[in-house]
Amino acid sequence: MAVNSKEKGKRGEREWVKICREHGFKNARRSQQYAGGTEESADVVGLPYIHQEVKYGYDMTVEEIRGFLEQAIRDSGGSTNIPIVAHKKTYGKWFITMDWQDFVEMYCIAYDEPNNTGKYSGEIKYVTIPADDWFELYKEFYSAKELERMEGLK
Helix, strand or coil: CCHHHHHHHHHHHHHHHHHCCCCCCCCCCEECCCCCHHHHCCCCCCCCCCEEEECCCCCCHHHHHHHHEEEEHCCCCCCCCCEEEECCCCCCEEEEEEHHHHHHHHHHHHCCCCCHHHCCCCCCCCEEEEHHHHHHHHHHHHHHHHHHHHHHHH
8 A cells, every 4th residue: 555645744743733732832733734934834833933844754864854954944934933843753753853053042042041153154054852852942942932022012
């Protein structure tokens, strides 16, 4: 029986939504699929400040993961949302791959540390970490961003 890649992608997105909800983000859901450039062009929405692409079900090469991250960056359309790729093998663990400077920025915001790395231009450098570890960082980042937003409303 041939595997329908569209169905496999939907299955992966549904599984990723479940993981997001298990980590407390109850508004996570599969999005409408557009051509890119808006929040709704992400595969999954509901993690504030994050543009999510989801890849599921096979061994991915380093080159493929880099390409998926480039797609996420392109599809985020220059928004302030941080592009990530959530990915896993069919029977593996979930991982997050993201631009290393976005990772450093998230860390610095989450833990109130100065960010002295500066922006670079050129080849994408990235980090890949287990999703459970990423969610620990993301929750701290999200809390700090929400505090910042609330301070701005005063």
